[in-house]
Amino acid sequence: MSLSAVHGTLSSLKSCQADIGTGMDIVTDVAMDLAETQDQGDNPGIKEMEAMILECAKLDREINHFVDIVQQVTSEVNTQQQPEAMFSLSAKVKEQFTERIARLSDAELQSHPKVVAFMDSMKNSLNQANQESVENTEELDEDIAVTQSQVNFTCPLTQVEMVNPMKNKKCNHHYDEAAILGLIKAKQGQKKKCRCPVVGCGNTDVRQSDLIPDQMLRRKIQSQKRHSSRT
Ligand SMILES: [Zn+2]
Structure with a gap:
């Protein structure tokens, strides 16, 4: 294993992270569909989506920390002078990663931008769905969306x-x-x-x-x- 292999792995991790982001957008989309079409109140589907979003946010955060630690550890070592140092790198990364992950709290995940977006979307969808069920004016709602478009889109x-x-x-x-x-x-x-x-x-x-x-x-x-x- 060489340092360039390490950097290659880091960049594939980062593209994996982009996929996680896309996945989170899709989950949010599906949850919004659920919120708009299903009975309000305790919706188990939405709860499941919320759990998925938090799981993704956690993974995303762990990748960030992992990449950060790998970069830090590899920058500290001079592999040209000490080729044998490569062997201790992985142990060092593992140790620091475990230590850092243990310090993180689940509550912080609530401020992950995509989690914030999810919660926001859910609130808006539920509000909108409630209004619709009161007024039952889906057509009108679409017209409103169209008029808004000239302003906001x-x-x-x-x-x-x-x-x-x-x-x-x-x-x-x-x-x-x-x-x-x-x-x-x-x-x-x-x-x-x-x-x-x-x-x-x-x-x-x-x-x-x-x-x-x-x-x-x-x-x-x-x-x-x-x-x-x-x-
Ligand atoms: Zn502004």
Whole structure:
């Protein structure tokens, strides 16, 4: 095992992490379907989805810590001078990883951005479903979604309809994921803070950690797309 093999493994772990993220989006989507179509109250399906989301968040967090520890441990050792040091690396990583994982709490998982997005989506879906059952106006609801579209579906950065809308939890503005992450990165490169691109917004420091995927909005955009392709 060489260091380059280690780095190769790390990068495949990271692509695995991207799959976990996609999986979490799908679980959220399914849970929203359940919340919108099933009887409200104690819904065992949604509870199961919630457990799955938390499980994924845990895995995602463990990969982060693992990658972090491997990078730290490998940077401390000079394998050219001491080739035998490779042998102690894995034991060292294992030891530090176990130690770090033991210190983590499950409660922290609630602040994982995709878990936050899940909880948010569930709350919104349940609210919406409750309103619908009171008013029973599904048609009207779709019309509302369409009128809203002219206002909210456009990314302030790309000026086109968002694909993966992210909500800024500080100022509540939305942007498309790729566009805002690109902007934050570009500003970081210039050592500048990223100002919220929405005109008139006072938020002068947009950080990646403030952004939460807005699954509800994403679904609205998608359902409106389906709606307009039908007509
Ligand atoms: Zn803003």
